[in-house]
Amino acid sequence: MSDAPGARPPSHGYGVCMCISLLIPVLLAAAPRPNIVVVMVDDLGWQDTSMPFHETATPLNARYWTPHLESLARSGMVFTNAYAAGPVCTPTRTSLLTGQCPGRTHITYWTLHRDQDTSRKRDRLAAPDWNLNGLTAEDTTLPGLLQDAGYRTIHAGKAHFGAHGTTGSDPTNLGFEVNIAGHGSGAPASYLGTHDFSRAGKTGKEGSSVWDVPGLEKYHGQDIYLTEALAQEVLPELDRAVADEQPFFLHFAPYAVHTPIMANARHLDRYDTLHPREAAYATMIESYDEALGAILERIDDLGVRDNTIIIFTSDNGGLSAHARGGAPHVHNAPLRSGKGSCYEGGVRVPTVVTWPGQVEPGTRSDVPIVTWDLLPTLLAASGTTIPGDHAVDGRDLTPVLTDQAGDFPSDRVIGWNQPHQWGAPGPGIEPFTSIRKGQWKLIYFHDGPRFELYDLDADIGETQDLADLEPQRVHAMARDMQDWIEETGAQLSLDTSTGNPIAAPADALASMTP
Numbered sequence: 001m002s003d004a005p006g007a008r009p010p011s012h013g014y015g016v017c018m019c020i021s022l023l024i025p026v027l028l029a030a031a032p033r034p035n036i037v038v039v040m041v042d043d044l045g046w047q048d049t050s051m052p053f054h055e056t057a058t059p060l061n062a063r064y065w066t067p068h069l070e071s072l073a074r075s076g077m078v079f080t081n082a083y084a085a086g087p088v089c090t091p092t093r094t095s096l097l098t099g100q101c102p103g104r105t106h107i108t109y110w111t112l113h114r115d116q117d118t119s120r121k122r123d124r125l126a127a128p129d130w131n132l133n134g135l136t137a138e139d140t141t142l143p144g145l146l147q148d149a150g151y152r153t154i155h156a157g158k159a160h161f162g163a164h165g166t167t168g169s170d171p172t173n174l175g176f177e178v179n180i181a182g183h184g185s186g187a188p189a190s191y192l193g194t195h196d197f198s199r200a201g202k203t204g205k206e207g208s209s210v211w212d213v214p215g216l217e218k219y220h221g222q223d224i225y226l227t228e229a230l231a232q233e234v235l236p237e238l239d240r241a242v243a244d245e246q247p248f249f250l251h252f253a254p255y256a257v258h259t260p261i262m263a264n265a266r267h268l269d270r271y272d273t274l275h276p277r278e279a280a281y282a283t284m285i286e287s288y289d290e291a292l293g294a295i296l297e298r299i300d301d302l303g304v305r306d307n308t309i310i311i312f313t314s315d316n317g318g319l320s321a322h323a324r325g326g327a328p329h330v331h332n333a334p335l336r337s338g339k340g341s342c343y344e345g346g347v348r349v350p351t352v353v354t355w356p357g358q359v360e361p362g363t364r365s366d367v368p369i370v371t372w373d374l375l376p377t378l379l380a381a382s383g384t385t386i387p388g389d390h391a392v393d394g395r396d397l398t399p400v401l402t403d404q405a406g407d408f409p410s411d412r413v414i415g416w417n418q419p420h421q422w423g424a425p426g427p428g429i430e431p432f433t434s435i436r437k438g439q440w441k442l443i444y445f446h447d448g449p450r451f452e453l454y455d456l457d458a459d460i461g462e463t464q465d466l467a468d469l470e471p472q473r474v475h476a477m478a479r480d481m482q483d484w485i486e487e488t489g490a491q492l493s494l495d496t497s498t499g500n501p502i503a504a505p506a507d508a509l510a511s512m513t514p
């Protein structure tokens with residue numbers, strides 16, 4: 001540091017001013033880079049918290065208990081229009097790592113085994129030639145760039161970035177120095193340590209399963225819930241990074257609240273009036289919150305909270321089409337439908353960002369943001385450069401976070417592309433492309449094809465399809481959608497009668513209009 005030009009004494013009379021200007025970059029460079037924590041809860045719906053992300057608290061908010069998330073929210077910014085990159089797991093998780101939308105990566109559906117297409121069959125449509133394997137060791141990733149920049153990069157929990165049998169199934173091939181219990185599967189065989197987190201332990205069947213959680217052998221046979229074990233494993237990693245005076249990037253991704261819905265018995269008392277499945281689900285929610293609390297407490301105890309960015313979010317909307325208690329498709333109300341769907345219940349997620357000194361505590365933003373914004377935001381915050389040959393779809397959210405949202409476009413096009421049939425039936429669960437622009441959302445259903453248009457400001461529940469009433473807007477947005485498809489290279493479903501992709505949206509609309 002003493003050799004830095006700005007640290008030399010001025011040798012000229014005008015040197016005071018020059019010296020200050022030269023010192024500024026030195027001081028900036030010397031500022032400690034922020035630690036980064038991304039909490040990516042699995043399948044966490046927009047209502048799966050005790051704090052409202054809607055204008056008012058809902059009955060579902062009253063059902064759940066997440067005091068640590070509430071505390072986090074009080075110290076940062078709550079995003080009411082935050083979105084997952086897709087309505088299922090792998091597309092969003094890989095979007096976080098790449099800063100690219102799934103339309104561009106062609107990781108438009110969830111992965112499991114190498115070269116295996118997990119899409120369900122559908123009459124008239126087939127999935128395009130999508131990336132069946134997810135990310136590989138060759139891909140540019142957020143943890144890889146941070147690791148190169150000197151960060152200790154720690155993954156804990158569900159990875160699901162790449163298929164079993166490929167390099168991407170192991171987070172340490174994707175830039176994470178530490179991998180706690182992550183691999184190619186998107187769900188645990190069991191949440192219970194008494195089951196060894198395995199199928200054999202849960203069912204008594206012999207042999208291993210692809211769903212068995214790896215790497216937590218020391219908890220086998222113990223009375224511990226998976227989310228608790230993951231938090232326990234993370235804390236010493238934080239200690240080590242701080243002791244080594246190394247900035248850290250923690251990606252904490254509890255397998256919860258994904259299926260199998262299994263209760264954490266320690267929390268059941270609070271929910272004894274609920275349907276048993278919903279009581280179990282509520283304990284999974286309380287468990288992620290308890291883990292969040294443990295991590296926040298350790299960050300506080302280590303004295304690094306003031307220099308830590310914390311982002312809390314989810315990889316898709318809450319499960320509602322099957323496996324839940326009560327009527328289906330209403331577990332994200334007032335949003336429509338849930339995981340797997342093009343509707344808001346499938347993609348709108350709870351999101352909180354804290355960043356002491358930058359984000360004003362107790363603030364809310366209604367600016368639409370999406371998973372792929374996080375990479376450019378976090379790289380900018382850490383002073384890390386994005387390689388010139390790596391396309392990024394996201395935008396640096398710093399203007400929004402620092403209350404300079406006037407410098408940020410509120411009406412940019414955010415696009416989703418899922419040319420796949422998901423596993424359970426329900427509203428909006430079919431192959432689609434959609435865009436949000438300002439308050440408006442246009443959905444292009446690949447089967448038909450057909451369009452729906454919603455005004456999300458007036459109708460967050462997507463109950464009134466305005467496509468017939470607003471033909472001009474449908475035309476303009478279909479053009480926007482087609483431009484977005486061409487820009488990103490997003491793939492449309494194949495027409496099984498021809499083997500070719502269906503018509504692009506503006507072209508399809510032109511052929512539908514007399």
Ligand code: CA
Pocket residue numbers: 042043088089258315316
């Ligand atoms: Ca998920």
